[in-house]
Amino acid sequence: xxxxxxxxxxxxxxxxxxxxxxxxxxxxxxxxxxxxxxxxxxxxxxxxxxxxxxxxxxxxxxxxxxxxxxxxxxxxxxxxxxxxxxxxxxxxxxxxxxxxxxxxxxxxxxxxxxxxxxxxxxxxxxxxxxxxxxxxxxxxxxxxxxxxxxxxxxxxxxxxxxxxxxxxxxxxxxxxxxxxxxxxxxxxxxxxxxxxxxxxxxxxxxxxxxxxxxxxxxxxxxxxxxxxxxxxxxxxxxx
Numbered sequence: 308x309x310x311x312x313x314x315x316x317x318x319x320x321x322x323x324x325x326x327x328x329x330x331x332x333x334x335x336x337x338x339x340x341x342x343x344x345x346x347x348x349x350x351x352x353x354x355x356x357x358x359x360x361x362x363x364x365x366x367x368x369x370x371x372x373x374x375x376x377x378x379x380x381x382x383x384x385x386x387x388x389x390x391x392x393x394x395x396x397x398x399x400x401x402x403x404x405x406x407x408x409x410x411x412x413x414x415x416x417x418x419x420x421x422x423x424x425x426x427x428x429x430x431x432x433x434x435x436x437x438x439x440x441x442x443x444x445x446x447x448x449x450x451x452x453x454x455x456x457x458x459x460x461x462x463x464x465x466x467x468x469x470x471x472x473x474x475x476x477x478x479x480x481x482x483x484x485x486x487x488x489x490x491x492x493x494x495x496x497x498x499x500x501x502x503x504x505x506x507x508x509x510x511x512x513x514x515x516x517x518x519x520x521x522x523x524x525x526x527x528x529x530x531x532x533x534x535x536x537x538x539x540x541x542x543x544x545x546x
Contacts, residue, residue, distance in 0.1 A: 316333070316355075320365070321366065321367055322369065323369045323370055323371055323380075329344070330343065334361075334366025334367065338365065338384070340361045342380075356401070357401070357404060362386075362390070364385040365384065367384065368382070369382050372391070372393075372450065376423075377450065379392060379394065379450055380392050381419050381430075383416050383419060387417075388410070389419055391407045392407065414436040415434065416435075417433045418432070418433045418477045418478055419432045419479070420479040420481055422491060424512075431495075433497070437501060438458060438459065439461060439479075440455060441456045457519050472501040475498045476497070478535060478538045479494070480539050480540055481540075482494070484540075491511070492510060494525070494538045495507065496535025496538050502532030505531070506531040507535050508521045509523040510522070
């Protein structure tokens with residue numbers, strides 16, 4: 308028999324589980340971020356433990372930072388601002404959440420995802436102009452120090468620059484099978500008015516030339532202009 312495990316506040320429009328499914332982050336139209344916890348590991352019920360203001364406008368996307376780098380959540384606001392919030396802990400007791408850093412440019416951030424690579428923590432963000440930016444965390448103890456590693460558009464031909472693109476949404480998914488000898492990669496797709504940007508493409512890091520390369524385009528020729536709303540990798544089940 309199905310039963311609800313958590314009740315979100317009225318106005319909640321986005322949510323995300325942490326890596327182990329014991330915490331839930333939810334963003335609301337009033338700019339608040341709520342953190343819900345399961346107090347009992349054997350229980351499937353969740354209660355709100357923190358609620359705090361992260362933006363004046365609506366929070367449209369939330370994503371957890373990988374646990375190797377602490378307890379933190381990234382939030383995307385309706386105006387495209389990206390902010391990262393970290394939980395402060397004394398002993399084993401959570402105290403409060405603090406703002407680590409925020410990113411705001413002329414183009415809106417549409418989606419953000421994180422991945423632990425062989426060398427550092429990477430953050431990839433997709434923007435409303437069809438560009439994607441890859442950031443690298445410089446200090447594993449400081450979530451405020453990010454360096455721009457690469458910036459490019461979601462097109463196969465690296466020489467082509469698509470001008471005046473208008474993207475409504477974007478979706479990113481890092482390849483979870485990032486084993487020894489396998490380079491970092493992610494898939495990216497857009498919902499835009501520009502067919503070249505929309506089709507989902509797999510981007511892989513080339514260490515020899517220190518750049519990201521499109522290694523696959525997951526669309527038939529007749530489907531390349533279709534808008535993309537969601538992408539995901541299959542779980543690694545040993546095959």
